[in-house]
Amino acid sequence: MKPAITVFLKEVTENLRDRKTVFNALVMGPLLGPLFFVMMMSFVITKQLDSAEKPLEVPVVGAEHAPNLVAWLQRQGMLVQPAPDDAEAAVREREAKAVLRIPADYATHWRAGETAQVEVLFDSSDQDGRAPVARLTGLLEAYGRTQSALRVAARGLHPALLQPVAVAERDVASTQQRAGQLLSFLPYLLILGAFLGGMYLAIDTTAGERERQSLEPLLASPASRAEIVLGKLGATFGFAMVSMMLSLVAFAVAFQYIPLDRLGMKVEFGPALILRAGLLMLPLALSFAALQTVVAAYAKSYREAQTYLSLLMLLPMIPSVILMVSPMKGELWMAAVPLLSQNVLIMELARGEVVELARFALSFGATLALAVALVWAAVRIYHREQLAVSA
Amino acid sequence: MIEVRDLHKAFGKVQAVDGVSFRAQDGQITGLLGPNGAGKTTSLRMLYTLMKPDSGQVVVDGVDAAKDPEAVRRRLGVLPDSRGLYKRLTSRENIRYFGRLHGLDDALIAQRTEALSQALEMGDIIDRRTEGFSQGQRVKTAIARALVHDPRNVILDEPTNGLDVMATRAMRRFLLQLRAEGRCVLFSSHIMQEVAALCDRIVIIAHGRVVAEGAADELRAMTGETNLEDAFVKAIGTEEGLMA
Numbered sequence: 096m097k098p099a100i101t102v103f104l105k106e107v108t109e110n111l112r113d114r115k116t117v118f119n120a121l122v123m124g125p126l127l128g129p130l131f132f133v134m135m136m137s138f139v140i141t142k143q144l145d146s147a148e149k150p151l152e153v154p155v156v157g158a159e160h161a162p163n164l165v166a167w168l169q170r171q172g173m174l175v176q177p178a179p180d181d182a183e184a185a186v187r188e189r190e191a192k193a194v195l196r197i198p199a200d201y202a203t204h205w206r207a208g209e210t211a212q213v214e215v216l217f218d219s220s221d222q223d224g225r226a227p228v229a230r231l232t233g234l235l236e237a238y239g240r241t242q243s244a245l246r247v248a249a250r251g252l253h254p255a256l257l258q259p260v261a262v263a264e265r266d267v268a269s270t271q272q273r274a275g276q277l278l279s280f281l282p283y284l285l286i287l288g289a290f291l292g293g294m295y296l297a298i299d300t301t302a303g304e305r306e307r308q309s310l311e312p313l314l315a316s317p318a319s320r321a322e323i324v325l326g327k328l329g330a331t332f333g334f335a336m337v338s339m340m341l342s343l344v345a346f347a348v349a350f351q352y353i354p355l356d357r358l359g360m361k362v363e364f365g366p367a368l369i370l371r372a373g374l375l376m377l378p379l380a381l382s383f384a385a386l387q388t389v390v391a392a393y394a395k396s397y398r399e400a401q402t403y404l405s406l407l408m409l410l411p412m413i414p415s416v417i418l419m420v421s422p423m424k425g426e427l428w429m430a431a432v433p434l435l436s437q438n439v440l441i442m443e444l445a446r447g448e449v450v451e452l453a454r455f456a457l458s459f460g461a462t463l464a465l466a467v468a469l470v471w472a473a474v475r476i477y478h479r480e481q482l483a484v485s486a
Numbered sequence: 487m488i489e490v491r492d493l494h495k496a497f498g499k500v501q502a503v504d505g506v507s508f509r510a511q512d513g514q515i516t517g518l519l520g521p522n523g524a525g526k527t528t529s530l531r532m533l534y535t536l537m538k539p540d541s542g543q544v545v546v547d548g549v550d551a552a553k554d555p556e557a558v559r560r561r562l563g564v565l566p567d568s569r570g571l572y573k574r575l576t577s578r579e580n581i582r583y584f585g586r587l588h589g590l591d592d593a594l595i596a597q598r599t600e601a602l603s604q605a606l607e608m609g610d611i612i613d614r615r616t617e618g619f620s621q622g623q624r625v626k627t628a629i630a631r632a633l634v635h636d637p638r639n640v641i642l643d644e645p646t647n648g649l650d651v652m653a654t655r656a657m658r659r660f661l662l663q664l665r666a667e668g669r670c671v672l673f674s675s676h677i678m679q680e681v682a683a684l685c686d687r688i689v690i691i692a693h694g695r696v697v698a699e700g701a702a703d704e705l706r707a708m709t710g711e712t713n714l715e716d717a718f719v720k721a722i723g724t725e726e727g728l729m730a
Contacts, residue, residue: 101586105572112574308570312631315534315564316587317556480537 098318102326106300107333116299120292120334125341128284129349136277136353144357146226150174153231156182157197161205161213164197164238171234186216192224193217193231208246271447274360279422281346282441283415285339285372286434289380290387290411292338293331294404297387300327302400311483324388324477328470332384339376343369363447372441375455378462379437383411385469392476414438430454433462487512487670488533488639493542495528502528504694506542510672510687512638515665517685518674521722525694526674527567530643533672534564546639560588563637565645569628573617577608577627580616581634588635595634602630606660622653629660640664642673646680658684682714692722 110116156178158165169175179185182194196214204211213235217228244254268275304310313323350364387404394400414435423429423439430436436458443450476482488510495503503525510516518526531537533544535555544551544558551558571580578599585595603612606626611619616627625645633640645661646654661684664671675681681688682702690698690705698705698721702714709717 097589098587101583105575105583108579109572109574304570307573308568309572310570311536311566311568312564312570312584312628313587314536315559315562315566316584317560317589318587319556483536484531 098316099322099326099329102318102323103329103333106296106327106330110296110299110330110334116295116334119295120338121341124288124291124338126345128288128342129345132280132284132346133349133352136355140354140358143226146223151227151230151234152176152191153193153195153227154179154182154185154191155195155197157199157201160197160199160201161211164213167238168234171237173231173234182216186218189218189221189224192221192227195231195235269447270356270359270361271363274355274362275442275446277355277360278362278442278445279419280415281445282438283412283419284346285342285376285441286379286411286415286437287408288342289335289339289376290383290408293335293380293384294387294408296331296334297384298391298397298400298404300330301388301391302394302397305483306397314483320477321474324474325470328384328388328473331388332381335380335384336373336377339380340369340373343372362445364445368444371444371450371455375437375440375444375458378459378466379433381466382433382462382469385466385473388473389469389476392473392482410434418442427454427457430457431461433458433465436461487547488516488641488672489543489545490529490533491543491545493529493532493544494540495525495532495537496540501694503532503539506691506694506696508689508696508699510639510670512670513665513668514686515661515671515673515684516687516689517681518672518689518691519678519681519718520674520676520691522676524691524722526676526691527643529691530641530672530674531566534562534566534641535559536566560635561637561639563633563635563640565625565629565632565640565642567643569625571616571619571624571627571631574615576615577612577619577623577630580627581631584631585634590635598634598636599630602633605663606630607656621648622650622656625649625653625657637669639670640672642671644675645673646675646677654680678715678718690718690721697721697723 150172152174153168154176155165158175158178165175176191179191179194182196185191186194194216196216198212198214201211201213215228215231215235217224240257243257247254247257304313314320347364347369350362353362355362386407390403390407391400394403411434414432415438418435418438429439436454440450440454440458490509491507493503493506494501506525506529508516508518518529520526528537532539532542533546533551535544535551535558538552546558546561549557549561571577572583575583581599581602582592582595585598586592590598599612603609606629608623608626608630611623611627616624619627625648629642629645642661646657649657658680661671661673665686673684685702687701688699688705689696698708698717700708705717705721706712706714709720711717711720
């Protein structure tokens with residue numbers, strides 16, 4: 096095994112001296128995801144909190160037809176604004192998110208004890224308008240309920256008569272589980288990180304070494320081809336793991352700066368999660384390193400290897416995207432599928448759920464079996480005669 | 487000592503090597519002479535076990551390459567056709583890497599590097615990163631790297647390719663020194679004058695076959711030509727490939 100270690104150390108030394116590789120694999124790769132995430136989340140949260148806490152401002156057309164209603168709305172904290180000239184246009188131009196229109200016959204219907212209609216004008220394609228519209232309709236319905244209760248009570252009946260069924264909503268999700276949605280991208284970013292972290296080395300140590308004409312002297316040394324490829328693979332795997340672990344740590348730091356508690360959510364992103372997720376990712380990172388070595392060794396040139404591996408990068412996206420679009424319940428068989436199992440189990444870990452040892456071991460074992468098969472393939476491909484010669 | 491018996495190698499339909507046999511003795515310089523595309527590089531590649539022959543045998547110091555390729559590679563110092571260096575490592579680190587691959591300890595590697603650095607006059611470049619090296623500096627480093635384990639047998643594929651006059655002369659002196667140390671030196675070339683000036687024995691290869699073999703005088707006698715160049719042309723039967 097000594098030659099393999101020699102090859103490993105040389106590849107690591109050489110690539111650590113390459114500023115571009117170090118920057119890509121160990122700085123930009125691991126930090127870009129968390130940084131992007133913090134910025135995105137902070138933006139979303141600030142916006143949500145803004146729209147929920149800001150006083151509701153609604154222009155009212157025909158306020159004079161229902162002074163009691165308007166006065167009640169104002170007591171609830173709504174700021175009544177003067178009516179625009181053209182209510183529809185104002186909403187369409189997004190000058191107002193919602194407009195309340197009270198028709199002239201409101202009072203007539205009201206006094207007759209009939210249903211009096213009011214209109215809420217809104218634009219359903221306006222994302223920002225959803226929260227104010229929901230708050231306004233909520234207020235109007237609340238007003239309606241108060242008034243009907245008063246009318247029923249005035250006739251000597253019990254207000255409960257109007258509400259045969261009462262719905263009480265109880266959210267059983269923990270604060271950590273509620274944050275789960277936000278974390279659905281986490282396995283994907285980790286998997287991508289493990290793939291990208293080793294990609295440059297996989298190309299540089301195989302197709303790159305051949306293109307620089309140093310592979311033939313290397314193969315003429317007494318080191319066996321298996322030892323040479325294992326050393327190279329080890330270096331690729333090492334960079335991928337370090338890159339991914341840095342990414343995990345960066346996420347842990349990033350979560351400190353996101354005000355999730357203000358949304359009633361919590362993410363416990365501590366050493367326990369980092370270690371467990373890292374352990375789940377380990378055999379997958381090894382599989383990637385071996386697969387990349389096989390593909391890069393098969394390619395005729397550096398450029399060709401780059402093209403192949405860029406295409407291959409789509410592969411780890413598939414399960415992540417499927418799970419993002421249609422989340423599935425974590426079933427046992429999923430733990431046996433490499434790539435899918437990392438997605439499912441890391442999600443569960445991030446949600447603070449308990450991942451049983453059996454599923455953890457199944458994921459680790461199945462992916463490790465895949466990794467061993469791919470490492471074997473990489474060793475095989477290094478025994479091909481064309482490997483050293485084509486140039 | 488290197489012995490090659492009836493080597494054959496085909497790539498698809500092209501028969502690159504078609505029955506090459508020769509022997510390179512210790513304390514001698516043996517030259518493989520032949521036009522471009524004659525099968526010299528392929529023969530050498532089978533010799534240092536980069537390729538497996540379709541048939542035939544390679545024996546180095548009595549070790550059969552088919553049975554124990556690693557032991558054969560251990561006995562050989564090889565300067566292959568492609569001689570790329572690791573440009574982010576210094577010359578010394580390039581040499582050390584190969585020393586370690588040969589299983590030498592660092593003290594011995596340092597001692598060998600010192601000796602080779604002196605013999606090849608590379609004291610001014612030994613601790614520089616190899617990026618931007620001239621062709622001559624690169625070849626020196628590649629040779630030092632190939633000889634770090636002090637092999638009995640040295641194989642060089644077109645060692646003077648791309649070298650200027652001064653570097654070529656230095657290279658010739660170095661080959662003669664290797665011979666004086668009692669090593670078996672085998673090198674290939676398509677330059678007739680070079681082979682004539684250096685070699686104790688000449689093996690002429692054309693179209694994948696050995697067409698003539700012997701000392702320069704023997705070759706002249708064999709072909710009935712007084713001029714070695716004419717002898718060479720007569721032996722390979724054509725002037726094709728000689729103008730490279």
